Amino acid sequence: MTNRHTLACVCTIAILSIPALAQSQLDPIRVLVQRLELEKYKSTIKGLTQFGDRRQGTARNRAAIDWIEAQLKSYGCTNTERLTYQFGAEPPHRVLSASAIHAAQGEEPEIGAGGTRLRGIVKPTGVNFDPLAQPDARIRALDAEPAVAGARQEVWCTKIGAIHPGEMYIVSAHMDGIGFGEAANDNGSGTALVMELARIFASPDVRTDRSIRFILWNNEETGLNGAHAYVEQRAKLQGKEDPAGSGRYPEPKWLGMIQHDMMLFDHGMPRADGSLSPNQRPEADVNIEFQADSKAAGASHDLAFAFQAANEAYATDYPANIGSHMTNTDSHEFQDMVASISLRENERGAQIGAGWDPQWHQPTDLYATYGDKDFRLGLNAAQTTLSAVARLAGATLRK
Numbered sequence: 405m406t407n408r409h410t411l412a413c414v415c416t417i418a419i420l421s422i423p424a425l426a427q428s429q430l431d432p433i434r435v436l437v438q439r440l441e442l443e444k445y446k447s448t449i450k451g452l453t454q455f456g457d458r459r460q461g462t463a464r465n466r467a468a469i470d471w472i473e474a475q476l477k478s479y480g481c482t483n484t485e486r487l488t489y490q491f492g493a494e495p496p497h498r499v500l501s502a503s504a505i506h507a508a509q510g511e512e513p514e515i516g517a518g519g520t521r522l523r524g525i526v527k528p529t530g531v532n533f534d535p536l537a538q539p540d541a542r543i544r545a546l547d548a549e550p551a552v553a554g555a556r557q558e559v560w561c562t563k564i565g566a567i568h569p570g571e572m573y574i575v576s577a578h579m580d581g582i583g584f585g586e587a588a589n590d591n592g593s594g595t596a597l598v599m600e601l602a603r604i605f606a607s608p609d610v611r612t613d614r615s616i617r618f619i620l621w622n623n624e625e626t627g628l629n630g631a632h633a634y635v636e637q638r639a640k641l642q643g644k645e646d647p648a649g650s651g652r653y654p655e656p657k658w659l660g661m662i663q664h665d666m667m668l669f670d671h672g673m674p675r676a677d678g679s680l681s682p683n684q685r686p687e688a689d690v691n692i693e694f695q696a697d698s699k700a701a702g703a704s705h706d707l708a709f710a711f712q713a714a715n716e717a718y719a720t721d722y723p724a725n726i727g728s729h730m731t732n733t734d735s736h737e738f739q740d741m742v743a744s745i746s747l748r749e750n751e752r753g754a755q756i757g758a759g760w761d762p763q764w765h766q767p768t769d770l771y772a773t774y775g776d777k778d779f780r781l782g783l784n785a786a787q788t789t790l791s792a793v794a795r796l797a798g799a800t801l802r803k
């Protein structure tokens with residue numbers, strides 16, 4: 405009896421495990437997701453922090469762009485390009501806010517950036533503009549050079565679609581930072597995510613029906629100026645074959661814009677005394693936001709739900725939740741033209757804006773500040789975008 409029961413159990417396990425194994429071999433998206441590794445993601449973030457806070461208009465910012473481009477080429481995403489634009493003096497830090505609109509309508513000033521409600525314990529936030537606030541002498545020296553007005557650049561590479569090369573998804577993050585730290589979370593974490601996805605999609609055995617462009621914006625922290633320059637220079641080129649008959653599309657038609665900005669830190673709401681939990685909260689989530697008050701809100705809403713579905717199917721640890729108040733990141737420049745979403749560690753208006761991330765724009769935004777559970781939240785965002793974009797762009801694997 406006992407022996408027979410044991411045998412029956414072994415048989416059942418064998419029958420169940422064969423289809424499970426076969427499915428993982430057949431589903432190309434699962435294979436691609438498995439190519440994301442925590443240690444690789446961490447080492448790319450670490451690599452970015454060698455350039456300090458990568459502030460726009462400095463040599464450390466330009467060196468970081470050179471490094472990013474060299475990395476993209478080394479991954480096989482060799483068709484890198486740069487956009488050049490001019491930028492003047494740094495303005496006072498600009499936060500897009502809905503409060504003026506709501507104040508004019510006679511409402512209480514509880515409305516945060518993006519039109520969100522601020523609830524619960526709200527801790528003040530701000531930007532550190534004092535270079536001497538960095539206690540680490542090495543990092544203080546690295547971040548010492550001030551920004552100078554002049555030419556700016558930003559870099560991208562493109563996975564060209566095999567069937568529809570003239571249509572693309574934009575997968576992006578801003579590579580500049582502020583605050584006199586290492587800008588590890590804001591936004592080494594998003595930059596590394598985009599670079600890791602470029603690496604995986606550039607693999608010679610990966611084919612996509614549609615194109616995917618991996619863009620690392622500059623000048624986000626000064627008011628989304630890098631994304632603005634891209635839209636200004638390139639929106640009009642969309643979908644045009646150039647030269648005619650060549651099959652080449654310098655600016656494929658935009659199908660969706662997916663921004664990544666601050667991926668690591670979801671330790672919850674500040675406590676009553678203003679302190680934060682030292683640990684990633686077990687119920688941490690990837691926040692996917694679109695802007696309900698934008699011209700492309702319907703398409704953006706649908707894109708957000710496609711991302712949540714991909715998270716359900718492929719992300720290993722953390723769920724994704726959708727919000728309708730996307731704000732204060734580069735996708736804002738696209739939201740009236742094309743489906744646009746941003747992925748973050750927290751909702752930008754209601755949570756980061758209410759003090760949920762004490763490192764935000766501070767000297768403490770250092771690689772060493774974060775633990776593996778933080779980095780793993782960023783990895784789950786990478787799994788979410790990789791799987792969603794693989795589905796949308798029609799990714800398959802060559803045998």
Ligand SMILES: [Zn+2]
Pocket residue numbers: 578590591624665666
């Ligand atoms: Zn940012």
